[in-house]
Amino acid sequence: MRLSLRTKTIAGTSLIEATLLLILIITSLSFINALIEDTVVKRAQTTANLFVATTKNALLSLDLAALETSVQELMTNPDIVYAKVIDSQNRVLAQAGEDSVLNQLFVGDTAVSVVDDSVYDTNRAITVAGQQYGEIQIGINIKAVQSSVLTIRNWIISLALLELVLVAVFSFGLGTYLTSQLKALRKGAKDMLQAIPEKNYRDIIIPIKGNDELAELARSFNTLVNTLASESDSRDRAETQLKALNASLEKKIAERTQALLDKNIELEQSNKDRKEAQQQLFQAEKMASVGQLAAGVAHEINNPVGFVSSNLNTLEDYLPLIQLLMTLAKQLDASESDDMLRKRVDELQRFYTQHDMDFISADVAPLIEESREGLKRVSEIVKGLKVFSRVDSDELQWYDLNHCLTTTLTMVNNKLKYICKVETHFAELPNMYFNLGKITQVFTNLLINAGQAIEETGQQGVIKIKTELVGDAAKVTIADTGCGITDTNLEKLFNPFFTTKPEGQGTGLGLSISYGIIEEHGGNIEVQSTPGEGSVFTVTLPLCGKAED
Numbered sequence: 130m131r132l133s134l135r136t137k138t139i140a141g142t143s144l145i146e147a148t149l150l151l152i153l154i155i156t157s158l159s160f161i162n163a164l165i166e167d168t169v170v171k172r173a174q175t176t177a178n179l180f181v182a183t184t185k186n187a188l189l190s191l192d193l194a195a196l197e198t199s200v201q202e203l204m205t206n207p208d209i210v211y212a213k214v215i216d217s218q219n220r221v222l223a224q225a226g227e228d229s230v231l232n233q234l235f236v237g238d239t240a241v242s243v244v245d246d247s248v249y250d251t252n253r254a255i256t257v258a259g260q261q262y263g264e265i266q267i268g269i270n271i272k273a274v275q276s277s278v279l280t281i282r283n284w285i286i287s288l289a290l291l292e293l294v295l296v297a298v299f300s301f302g303l304g305t306y307l308t309s310q311l312k313a314l315r316k317g318a319k320d321m322l323q324a325i326p327e328k329n330y331r332d333i334i335i336p337i338k339g340n341d342e343l344a345e346l347a348r349s350f351n352t353l354v355n356t357l358a359s360e361s362d363s364r365d366r367a368e369t370q371l372k373a374l375n376a377s378l379e380k381k382i383a384e385r386t387q388a389l390l391d392k393n394i395e396l397e398q399s400n401k402d403r404k405e406a407q408q409q410l411f412q413a414e415k416m417a418s419v420g421q422l423a424a425g426v427a428h429e430i431n432n433p434v435g436f437v438s439s440n441l442n443t444l445e446d447y448l449p450l451i452q453l454l455m456t457l458a459k460q461l462d463a464s465e466s467d468d469m470l471r472k473r474v475d476e477l478q479r480f481y482t483q484h485d486m487d488f489i490s491a492d493v494a495p496l497i498e499e500s501r502e503g504l505k506r507v508s509e510i511v512k513g514l515k516v517f518s519r520v521d522s523d524e525l526q527w528y529d530l531n532h533c534l535t536t537t538l539t540m541v542n543n544k545l546k547y548i549c550k551v552e553t554h555f556a557e558l559p560n561m562y563f564n565l566g567k568i569t570q571v572f573t574n575l576l577i578n579a580g581q582a583i584e585e586t587g588q589q590g591v592i593k594i595k596t597e598l599v600g601d602a603a604k605v606t607i608a609d610t611g612c613g614i615t616d617t618n619l620e621k622l623f624n625p626f627f628t629t630k631p632e633g634q635g636t637g638l639g640l641s642i643s644y645g646i647i648e649e650h651g652g653n654i655e656v657q658s659t660p661g662e663g664s665v666f667t668v669t670l671p672l673c674g675k676a677e678d
Contacts, residue, residue: 151289161278181253187199188214189262197223210227210248211267213231215264215265235266247271252264454477457480461473461477526563530596533565534572534605537573548589548590549589550589550590551592552593554596555594558596562672563650563670570643574639574642580592593609594607603669604668609664613658614658619656647668650670651671652669654669655669
């Protein structure tokens with residue numbers, strides 16, 4: 130429900146006035162009640178004290194006539210309802226007043242507000258030297274006081290209600306006066322909203338009444354209307370100019386967009402050509418590495434294949450003897466005569482001894498075990514070649530970096546075993562997220578280069594491979610005791626097509642491609658070298674790599 134400003138003004142003013150009147154009524158009534166309470170209580174205390182003073186001696190001397198006289202004298206006061214004198218044994222010595230009141234059980238009142246029979250009951254003990262000899266009981270009529278209090282309360286409430294009505298009437302008049310100017314402003318605002326599409330702002334000027342704040346607000350509204358009219362005219366002129374400018378800009382934007390589209394097509398083609406060239410470089414380097422490994426891998430495969438073949442030939446020779454031995458054993462039949470059975474056993478024993486079947490039996494298991502080891506060796510070499518053949522794939526996977534190094538050593542073993550000793554110091558590493566084929570190519574390049582550097586010295590060297598966990602990255606260090614690299618060549622070591630090898634023995638792409646692969650994985654590769662002492666290549670790879678993306 131929406132309330133008008135006039136209603137809110139009347140309601141607010143009335144609420145404030147009602148709150149103030151309520152506070153005034155409560156305060157006035159509390160003051161009057163406190164005043165009456167104090168007056169009645171003091172009157173009762175004074176009367177009781179005087180009555181005690183006049184009856185004390187008579188009570189001590191048991192002068193009943195004097196006590197009766199004092200009681201009757203007290204009853205001459207118009208507001209005394211009853212009076213009693215009681216001894217210490219609760220016997221009434223003298224009393225006066227209405228019988229209905231005298232026969233009631235005495236209950237002393239502590240405040241006027243608790244009196245419900247219009248009689249304020251009070252008592253006082255009659256004591257001498259701290260010993261009580263009796264007490265007096267009196268009742269004071271406070272009906273007139275209560276009636277006066279009720280009359281005053283009614284007058285106060287009536288005056289408060291009358292004032293509240295008058296405040297409401299004045300608030301209504303004030304609200305009507307205040308909102309008359311606001312109604313004109315509201316009508317002007319509505320007219321302005323309706324005039325916005327047609328821009329007829331000057332038709333909604335509102336009249337100004339008086340010289341107060343509302344009049345000032347109306348004057349400001351009229352100023353706003355005039356300003357809007359001027360701004361509308363200026364905007365119309367600007368819109369006309371803007372339309373002409375937009376037409377010119379649209380033509381230029383169309384021309385520029387077409388130029389950008391043509392340039393994007395050229396960039397896409399250039400990017401495609403660059404990727405193809407990069408792929409060709411990767412493939413060329415892979416083929417160069419394969420060429421270097423081919424002879425060694427073939428030799429590594431031929432060795433186990435050779436002794437596996439030899440073992441199979443030997444087993445092939447053993448097989449007919451074993452089959453013949455089984456045939457002789459099968460001919461044994463328990464149903465034959467003892468002579469025939471003994472003859473067959475003797476023949477079986479001669480055959481067993483003649484062909485040395487104990488040796489054949491003991492030799493079969495080692496032949497099979499050696500053949501299994503040879504085939505396992507061939508399987509590891511083939512597995513390494515399969516990993517290496519995936520270097521042009523962009524597939525990333527979780528893999529053990531130490532196992533990747535072990536596989537790489539298996540492939541390059543034939544290139545290294547005759548010129549150097551390989552020492553590995555592998556730390557425990559968690560599985561890492563990387564491209565197995567590309568990282569294998571990096572380690573293959575580094576190990577072949579290390580072997581070639583040692584080979585140039587003409588001495589048996591050492592390659593040390595170390596892995597360690599550093600924070601959230603793994604660090605691989607490959608150190609060799611080769612010929613080393615000069616400072617001049619060290620600066621150009623990772624440049625494409627740079628090589629120190631004779632023409633035809635290197636593409637100059639190995640380290641450049643390795644550097645790109647490591648950067649692609651979010652890592653880095655560093656080199657330290659001393660001519661004549663050797664080189665140390667350090668590869669750092671993040672554990673998660675692109676897995677976070």
